[in-house]
Amino acid sequence: xxxxxxxxxxxxxxxxxxxxxxxxxxxxxxxxxxxxxxxxxxxxxxxxxxxxxx
Numbered sequence: 001x002x003x004x005x006x007x008x009x010x011x012x013x014x015x016x017x018x019x020x021x022x023x024x025x026x027x028x029x030x031x032x033x034x035x036x037x038x039x040x041x042x043x044x045x046x047x048x049x050x051x052x053x054x
Contacts, residue, residue, distance in 0.1 A: 001023065001027065002035060009015065010022060010023055013025065014047070015027065015047035015048045016047060027044075027046060027047060030042070030044070031043070031049055036051065037051075038047045039051065040052065041054060
């Protein structure tokens with residue numbers, strides 16, 4: 001998080017999003033939404049995902 005005048009702003013690395021508390025980052029589960037855009041198999045990894053063939 002970065003200090004700003006009278007507040008703070010938090011951001012997360014690619015593949016993560018702010019949790020409900022707006023302070024901590026959590027992994028985005030890309031495979032849960034439209035199979036991550038994969039044609040066949042979507043494999044979750046920490047901070048990302050990849051597509052695989054059967």
